[in-house]
Amino acid sequence: MTRSRPDLVDSGVPWLGRVPAGWKTKPLWSLFERIKDVDHPEERMLSVFREFGVVAKDSYDNINKTAENRSIYQLVHPGWLVANRMKAWQGSVGISSLRGIVSGHYICFAPRHNEDHRYLNWLLRSTAYSNGYAVLSRGVRIGQAEIDNDEFRLMPILLPPVEEQRAISDYLDRETDQIDTLIAKQEQLIATLRERRRSLVRRALTPADSWTTSRIKHLATTTLGKMLDAGRAVRDDDSLAPYVRAADILADGSVRLTDLNEMPFSAPEMSKFSLQRGDVLLIEGGATVGRPGFLEADAPGIAFQKTVNRLRPGADLVPRFAYWSMLALYESDFYVRFYGSVSFVHLTGEKLREISIAHPDVSEQSEIAGYLDEKTAKIDELIAKTERFIELSKERRSALITAAVTGQIDVRAAA
């Protein structure tokens, strides 16, 4: 239980809100001196991460490559402030606890104060300060705002007494460690539930002796969608129609039918590329080749494109059973294993028609499909709740940090 303080007053800074009466603010420039110390190519490589602050670069996967010429990198020491000017508003700021070199594009400051380094790190990386950086950042391109040092140096640094700074740091280290442990457990739960779901599907589709194995071409019709040709001139009888493409087949097995791209289709094409209840749509290529989506209802006036392969079940194949069978193939990496001799796997109509699936009679198919629908719905709901729990835990973590560094929580009693 967190205890509120009664002695809060307006800080005078909109994004800081109310803070304890005895706390001071100083401009950043009075606590840190900007320094650019280059030509240390042999030093350890560091980076500023949004999630973690200043870390050793080899500790984390990073798609950003190290510059060939490390001489332009800047040396920093423990206690130094490092900011990525273009991402400060997204949280790429931190007090380093390490000695090493960082990108020449960062701005680096040596400490000229006697405050607690850990406290300043929590403070400068809090949501309140991210808002502060965002207010002061500017840019011409969207999402590419940059904070100028003239503004950054004026950031008001909120300073409780040093012993209270240490208490806040200790409190936050302890509390965030607990939250992070809890989040890790929840993530483990989700991974286990997903494994359980896959296992459930696989077991339900394990063929009994009475089952038959048939190729898809004997159970269903398949159609590859229309070639995309936006640049082609429109023929007289064509009209624009929305179409489903690979990106509209969602990970949860549903098909998005709104906000679709459009292209010209003739009337015969609209018939050929129709979508109706019970169709199973398969992604035709790429990393998610073969992932299925299921059409819950007819979709008149909507067609599909050649990144989508449509499987329309015949009389001997129950649509939902077809969906689960195709999902099981996808989840077992069937396509990558079976066709993976080339770099980009395509699920052509020909390949799709030749795939064999095991199936019982129609009534048992319905039974199995119904069972899987019910069981997976429960797992999916639990996963969604757990994801929401993680989301709220992260929100709590951020709010807790901001509350602590702005003095909303009285850590003197909580310590």
Add this chain to the structure above:
Amino acid sequence: MSTLGNFVWSIADQLRGVYKPHQYGDVILPMTILRRLDCVLEPTRDQVRQIAEAESREELRDVKIKRATGLGFYSTSPWDFTRLVGDPDGLSANLTDYIAGFSKNIDVFERFRFDNQIATLSEKNRLLIVVQKFAEVDLHPSSVSNAEMGDLFEELIRKFAEASNETAGEHFTPRDAIRLMVDLLFAGDDQALVEKGVVRTVYDPTAGTGGMLSVAEEHLVGTPEHPGLNPDARLRLYGQEINDQSYAICKSDMIAKGQDASNIQLGDTLAEDKFAGTTFDYCLSNPPYGVDWKASEKAVKDEVARAGERSRFPGGLPSIGDGQMLFLQHLATKMRPVHDGGGRAGIVLNGSPLFTGAAESGPSQIRRWLLENDLADAIVALPTNMFYNTGIATYVWILDNAKPAERIGKVQLIDGTEFYSKIRKNLGNKSREITAADREQIVKLYAAYDETEHSKIFPTDAFGYWTITVERPLLDEHGEVVRDRKGNPKPDPKLRDTENVPFTYAGNDLGDDGRDATIKAYVEAEVLPHIPDAWVDEKKTKVGYEIPFTRHFYKYLPPRPLDEIDADLNQLVAEILDLLREVEK
């Protein structure tokens, strides 16, 4: 795309193989314009031919034909589309003759270099079928109004621009952005504009294909089917354009509307103002962003050297890499002078002119000139993803040299970034549009002139600041202050720093006149408590201006209270436990 637009563009099918897609416009656009002129001239063709046969003197012929037809252009050639199609074998020569027969002010086909296209089409056996196809297109004014014709051009040009992958911000401004700017531009003058027979001038120094001029006319005069504010008004359209092809398109369109052909001029506006000495009631522009002005540099600097404060660039010059702020000043100086009734201007810019440049840099001095002369009336932030080939933030600036009393000395900032609707299919980078309803909301904010979530009003001084130089004493090896011969402390260059002091700090409402007292108050409150030995070198103080638009509209979302989050978490835990039991069944 409209049915008509689809049909016209489908003629490009005939060009496949002979032309690359980005070249289709070289044929489709001039042919469309030729067909339009053909249709417009059809009712008066025989009459014109008779006058031409009877009158060999060119000047008199022009006058007589103009009086007889009411049109500003004509063709004396015996050819038209019907006759051209009737003589397939002589088509190439006859088409060339047809084009050559137009009056002198129809110079657009030269600018399209259309002779070359005719030769290519003929050689590749495409000419006849293209001409036949265009002969089937009905572009008579009775079927296709001027506004509809403008929309058709816009569609074709957009197709052309998409294939050409033009430079960001160049080439083409979408109609919805133009309509908003036109509405804002005329918004302050609604009363005067509805007077019977009112005459106004409108000017675009970066006319492109004339889209802005067309929308202005549409707004004020309109058409019989869609009347504007004042169908009896007369709006004279003026423009200058540097690009041959865009010029050709713009001029053709203006001619089709019955405007004076000489009011569209070819040339680089920055280097040479073809309308020097002329001012206008309304000015509009969407200049290129982030494009250098090296090619115009000598001419611009010569003008400044020659005319100084009376040049078109009285505020100064921006960095060579971006010419937007030259156009901004150009527009400001082309507004009708106050003593003649005053003028207004609208210009679309990216974010740079709001804040680039330190105190006393070119851009800052230009902002200073605009604000100190009270020429900036409003700045409206547009939704992003508005333009065909750029995804950047854009702003409409409205300038006014004769503001209504309540707007004097102030600037209104309007955050219009949320007033948009999604369009059904993306057009390049354009995935949003400003509908008539969205536009109305923004114009209402402008006219209401209130402080709201989306509209804020500032005195011009609110954007000014002083950059002061803060000095610290130089210390010798003993830690003692080093002093000059007069006993004053010497500054340490390594510790020298600058601070920006807003004009409005501590409630100063005297602008630059409050300099000494305000800077003193700032230093005492914000600097000396941290470095008591510091002082300000007053000789180095500079005045700067910036408009930190985003800052004034940033929506700070504070974290939810911890108790509230905890309650949600506890609820979720209970639900998760129930669901776990369900899953295990």
